[in-house]
Amino acid sequence: MTAYSLDATDWRLLEALQRDGRASYAELARTVAMSPSAVTERVRRLEEAGVISGYSAVIDHERIGLPILALVRLRYPHGNYKPFHDLLAATPEVLEAHHVTGDDCFVMKVAARSMRHLEETTGRISGLGAVTTSIVYSSPLERRPLVL
Amino acid sequence: MTAYSLDATDWRLLEALQRDGRASYAELARTVAMSPSAVTERVRRLEEAGVISGYSAVIDHERIGLPILALVRLRYPHGNYKPFHDLLAATPEVLEAHHVTGDDCFVMKVAARSMRHLEETTGRISGLGAVTTSIVYSSPLERRPLVL
DNA sequence: CGGCCGACCGTAGATTCTGCGGTATGACAA
DNA sequence: TTGTCATACCGCAGAATCTACGGTCGGCCG
Incomplete structure (x- = not known):
């Protein structure tokens, strides 16, 4: 319902976090070429907006x-x-x-x-x-x- | 196929990691009342055995x-x-x-x-x-x- | 122009992670 | 019983990361 505007960096973060939900902010920062603090803030916003509703271990x-x-x-x-x-x-x-x-x-x-x-x-x-x-x-x- | 024997602690770790896949080893250690290093080793084994096949952000x-x-x-x-x-x-x-x-x-x-x-x-x-x-x-x- | 706002950066102290060695417990054989 | 071995756990130290903060830059509006 609540629209959230995602830019290219957000998409790359979402993709990275879907592939490895335990990736550190430092690691994410390296993959999107930003500072760890900027990435932390972006991910926090995605969580707060409900775009990321959680993280889960995938069990076989x-x-x-x-x-x-x-x-x-x-x-x-x-x-x-x-x-x-x-x-x-x-x-x-x-x-x-x-x-x-x-x-x-x-x-x-x-x-x-x-x-x-x-x-x-x-x-x-x-x-x-x-x-x-x-x-x-x-x-x-x-x-x-x-x-x- | 490959059987893996899970004890009560493993189950609690699996449950915790399904609820919060980003929980730190220190946090997991507190929930199962063990040392962080023991928990790290257990989770590593679960991953290696393929019980945990990965971690993923859950997207809405x-x-x-x-x-x-x-x-x-x-x-x-x-x-x-x-x-x-x-x-x-x-x-x-x-x-x-x-x-x-x-x-x-x-x-x-x-x-x-x-x-x-x-x-x-x-x-x-x-x-x-x-x-x-x-x-x-x-x-x-x-x-x-x-x-x- | 001047001020404000949003997004980013860098830093410092606290926390966590990683790899290692040490210890207790139980199984097993002599 | 005693010795040996394997397993699982603990604790420690240095490295990496996290968290919260203040500072900077560019765009926007009065």
């Missing part, structure tokens, strides 16, 4: 015992979203949930440690409506940095 | 001129994936791409600056097969930290 779900990823679509029969929010709060297996147009009201990304676990999780979700589950074979593009 | 796509998010499913009629990979390489609007089971072979997350832009992008994708587009109204759960 396969290496922490959650080898199965699935996209679950939920046909939701009514407009009372409370049960759905309760489900989200109670189901850590759901990594993302999006309210979308189309026949299926919600699309979720789900991680599970086994097929049995996935079955149990989708079963829980299907208490709210008809589900369609697609299991992820592989992800040709797991995460692309957001650029103009 | 709405504030950088990409207010529209859509999930695009692609029905892909054959087993030659080269054209699809070429499309991914040439289409920065696609933020994620997953190869999945079910009628639609691929599911993509797409960001666009306008409906016209989305139309143009899905049009490009539909050169490869039939597409089904769902526009994201909102995301009740945008990103949940991966936990046990």
Whole structure:
């Protein structure tokens, strides 16, 4: 909503911070050829404006015992979203949930440690409506940095 | 594939680093009640084992001129994936791409600056097969930290 | 012209990082 | 038991970085 005007330097900082969220201000300063204090101030402004909403370690779900990823679509029969929010709060297996147009009201990304676990999780979700589950074979593009 | 044994401290570090990927080792050390050097060594091992595959700034796509998010499913009629990979390489609007089971072979997350832009992008994708587009109204759960 | 404002720079003290050596604990074999 | 070894942790010192501050420069407006 709130527009924020980004110049070329801001874009380069955003790109650098998406590639390495732990880059030091000194390092960032070197890549954009400015002083560390100017870079610090720019990044602080981007954070304050909400352009950068945070920083996160990227975890390989396969290496922490959650080898199965699935996209679950939920046909939701009514407009009372409370049960759905309760489900989200109670189901850590759901990594993302999006309210979308189309026949299926919600699309979720789900991680599970086994097929049995996935079955149990989708079963829980299907208490709210008809589900369609697609299991992820592989992800040709797991995460692309957001650029103009 | 490569199993990595995580103890309670590792989990707490992973959780902390997913919540704040820029937390200093000194800060992490305080949250898990260990010395900074021990924490540094643990995090280094997690990175080396591939449990932590990187760090990234989380960008609010709405504030950088990409207010529209859509999930695009692609029905892909054959087993030659080269054209699809070429499309991914040439289409920065696609933020994620997953190869999945079910009628639609691929599911993509797409960001666009306008409906016209989305139309143009899905049009490009539909050169490869039939597409089904769902526009994201909102995301009740945008990103949940991966936990046990 | 004179003053103001925004963005940048440079500096100093505090904090953090990095690499190293030292220590405690537990496993294992003689 | 005793010795040895490996692992994980701690603490330290020098280097690098961070943070907060004041100073400078160029553009803009009264």
